[in-house]
Amino acid sequence: MKVEVSTKYLPHITPLVVVVSGNNPPNPSTYIYFGQLNDNPPIVGVGMKEKRHTYSLIKELKDFTVNIVNEKILKEADRAGFVSGKKYNKGELINFSYESSTVINSPYIKKAPISYEVKLLGELKLFDHNLLYGEVVKIHAEDSYVIDGKVDLLKADIIVSSYHSTDYYKVEKRVGNWGISLKEK
Numbered sequence: 492m493k494v495e496v497s498t499k500y501l502p503h504i505t506p507l508v509v510v511v512s513g514n515n516p517p518n519p520s521t522y523i524y525f526g527q528l529n530d531n532p533p534i535v536g537v538g539m540k541e542k543r544h545t546y547s548l549i550k551e552l553k554d555f556t557v558n559i560v561n562e563k564i565l566k567e568a569d570r571a572g573f574v575s576g577k578k579y580n581k582g583e584l585i586n587f588s589y590e591s592s593t594v595i596n597s598p599y600i601k602k603a604p605i606s607y608e609v610k611l612l613g614e615l616k617l618f619d620h621n622l623l624y625g626e627v628v629k630i631h632a633e634d635s636y637v638i639d640g641k642v643d644l645l646k647a648d649i650i651v652s653s654y655h656s657t658d659y660y661k662v663e664k665r666v667g668n669w670g671i672s673l674k675e676k
């Protein structure tokens with residue numbers, strides 16, 4: 492039997508967007524509405540409210556980094572989702588160290604298991620959020636999480652969450668791979 496639940500219960504990977512603000516410190520903020528939208532070129536999109544400081548920065552500076560959250564950086568990632576760069580200097584409040592990106596201006600978070608450098612391509616106005624989408628021009632992954640050139644999602648300790656329940660979960664078990672249905676006799 493199925494019960495109807497709010498669409499807000501959709502599970503998501505929780506990423507983090509960082510934008511460099513001119514000569515000011517980086518402004519990290521947390522986004523649950525995020526996904527890869529195209530393969531070649533790789534395009535990702537973030538669902539963002541226009542009132543976010545990050546929204547204005549991305550529109551002005553035209554790039555951002557997406558930093559996937561794992562347990563190690565969860566507390567700081569959470570904090571970045573509750574304070575706005577409009578009011579606070581988040582560089583002082585949120586304890587991340589950054590690395591310079593290789594292609595874009597915005598820096599990425601050193602301790603994030605995976606970080607994408609993204610160049611803004613466009614925007615789609617939705618309803619209460621806008622989709623800001625861009626091309627991934629570089630990906631950095633922590634080498635201890637990479638096996639045969641692929642990021643091992645178990646090792647990386649990826650966090651998933653949902654907007655409504657507001658709980659954070661860890662991905663802890665591999666249960667198969669694409670094509671398991673084809674092997675069934």
Ligand SMILES: Cc1cc2nc3c(=O)[nH]c(=O)nc-3n(C[C@H](O)[C@H](O)[C@H](O)COP(=O)(O)O)c2cc1C
Pocket residue numbers: 505518519520521522523524525538539540542543544545546569571572573574575576577620652
């Ligand atoms: C776990 C989590 C997920 C969030 N997801 C989104 C989201 O998908 N879209 C959005 O516009 N805001 C989201 N927020 C809220 C922003 O992160 C928050 O308003 C932040 O303070 C914005 O910072 P800024 O004003 O410096 O950009 C989320 C917050 C948390 C804690």
